[in-house]
Amino acid sequence: MELVGVEEEGLAVAVAVDSTLSDLDLVRQVQEQDDLKAYEVLVKRYEKEAFGLAYTLVGSREDAKDVLQECFFNLYLSLKNFRGESSFRTYFFRVLVNRCRDEQRKKSVWGRIILRTVPMTEEEEESLEGVTLKTPSEELAQTELGQKIEEAMKGLPWRQRTVFALKMIDGMKIREIAELTELTPGAVKANIFHAISKMRSVLQDYLELSKG
Amino acid sequence: MSCETIEKSLIGYLDQELDREEETVVRDHLTQCASCSQRLKEVEQLRSVLLQDASASDSLFEEMRRTLFERIRDSRPSREMVLPVRRRSWAPLWVPVTLSLMLLIGVWIVPGRYQEFAMKRDLTALAKLEEGATSLYPEGVESLEEESAAVDEYLMLAQMEGEASSDDLEEDLELLNALGEGDDLSEEELEEIEEEIASLDEEALS
Ligand SMILES: [Zn+2]
Numbered sequence: 001m002e003l004v005g006v007e008e009e010g011l012a013v014a015v016a017v018d019s020t021l022s023d024l025d026l027v028r029q030v031q032e033q034d035d036l037k038a039y040e041v042l043v044k045r046y047e048k049e050a051f052g053l054a055y056t057l058v059g060s061r062e063d064a065k066d067v068l069q070e071c072f073f074n075l076y077l078s079l080k081n082f083r084g085e086s087s088f089r090t091y092f093f094r095v096l097v098n099r100c101r102d103e104q105r106k107k108s109v110w111g112r113i114i115l116r117t118v119p120m121t122e123e124e125e126e127s128l129e130g131v132t133l134k135t136p137s138e139e140l141a142q143t144e145l146g147q148k149i150e151e152a153m154k155g156l157p158w159r160q161r162t163v164f165a166l167k168m169i170d171g172m173k174i175r176e177i178a179e180l181t182e183l184t185p186g187a188v189k190a191n192i193f194h195a196i197s198k199m200r201s202v203l204q205d206y207l208e209l210s211k212g
Numbered sequence: 213m214s215c216e217t218i219e220k221s222l223i224g225y226l227d228q229e230l231d232r233e234e235e236t237v238v239r240d241h242l243t244q245c246a247s248c249s250q251r252l253k254e255v256e257q258l259r260s261v262l263l264q265d266a267s268a269s270d271s272l273f274e275e276m277r278r279t280l281f282e283r284i285r286d287s288r289p290s291r292e293m294v295l296p297v298r299r300r301s302w303a304p305l306w307v308p309v310t311l312s313l314m315l316l317i318g319v320w321i322v323p324g325r326y327q328e329f330a331m332k333r334d335l336t337a338l339a340k341l342e343e344g345a346t347s348l349y350p351e352g353v354e355s356l357e358e359e360s361a362a363v364d365e366y367l368m369l370a371q372m373e374g375e376a377s378s379d380d381l382e383e384d385l386e387l388l389n390a391l392g393e394g395d396d397l398s399e400e401e402l403e404e405i406e407e408e409i410a411s412l413d414e415e416a417l418s
Pocket of ligand 1: 249
């Protein structure tokens with residue numbers, strides 16, 4: 001199936017897209033020519049990092065894929081309003097983090113309805129934010145390692161989980177994470193440190209086993 | 213320097229984002245401290261385990277892109293529709309009021325302690341919008357374009373977060389553009405805007 005560059009009336013895309021173009025150049029091509037090939041280059045450029053982040057935050061491959069698709073779709077619709085005053089990358093990840101958070105909220109509300117639990121304290125709520133409902137197919141696809149990681153991630157409050165994922169999965173600089181999350185660099189560092197310590201202790205057995 | 217301080221810098225050391233001085237301190241410490249060296253290995257190992265788990269097959273991405281581009285192509289005809297520009301006399305008030313209400317709804321109707329972070333951002337955006345509206349006054353008409361750029365950025369964010377339908381936003385943008393093309397506002401229109409903004413201010417602050 002032809003995914004991009006489909007010929008449509010008045011929108012024929014004949015020029016090949018140079019994949020070395022900057023984000024901003026690609027954005028311009030989408031804005032000015034509605035160039036789907038350019039948009040595809042942009043999507044491909046970010047999809048892996050974005051998936052890693054979304055998966056780490058929402059804890060399911062299926063949900064992460066949906067969040068990603070939704071995010072890229074909305075981005076396409078609103079791209080013509082983007083003036084390039086902020087970095088596309090920071091902008092994109094900020095939106096993605098917010099989407100993931102919304103996804104988590106939906107899940108935990110659902111989980112609460114099903115479990116018929118009483119209202120929780122803030123702390124309980126924070127630690128339960130990561131509870132997700134799994135479909136049978138996902139359950140089958142879960143590896144042992146994946147389960148351990150998901151369990152460990154669930155134990156982290158949302159803020160810690162976010163900065164931890166941005167750092168460990170996407171390798172972002174502290175400064176960039178601070179800009180994206182609107183935290184101070186010091187707070188980002190502290191959150192990462194606490195998250196690493198917790199993750200390390202929860203995953204200790206696995207890390208020990210894989211040492212040799 | 214204490215091991216705990218070093219530990220906090222290990223991830224920065226791995227990602228080579230420490231300043232030169234800090235990096236030297238950490239490197240020197242690592243040569244002498246077995247426990248911190250072990251920690252460093254663990255952090256590296258933790259990352260590789262996480263990355264391995266968070267990766268996905270090409271087929272997942274292909275499937276995601278297939279759905280995505282199908283949706284994008286389906287969305288195109290409606291996006292190409294030309295939106296009519298509203299009556300000018302109504303437009304000036306309509307723009308800031310609608311946008312501000314949209315924001316206020318986003319800020320105040322959301323229940324509980326949902327996202328302080330989002331609320332803070334919305335309030336900042338509200339402030340920006342109000343600046344945008346202020347520039348509609350005669351002395352500020354020239355700067356309208358600049359202000360509307362800020363508003364556009366916000367609109368894009370709002371749209372991406374589903375706070376408004378894209379049609380609403382299309383219309384808002386059309387109106388902002390129409391205003392930017394040198395339309396004059398009457399005294400009454402300016403007064404109306406001023407009053408509306410003042411009442412929104414009060415509401416936002418209370
Ligand atoms: Zn040490």
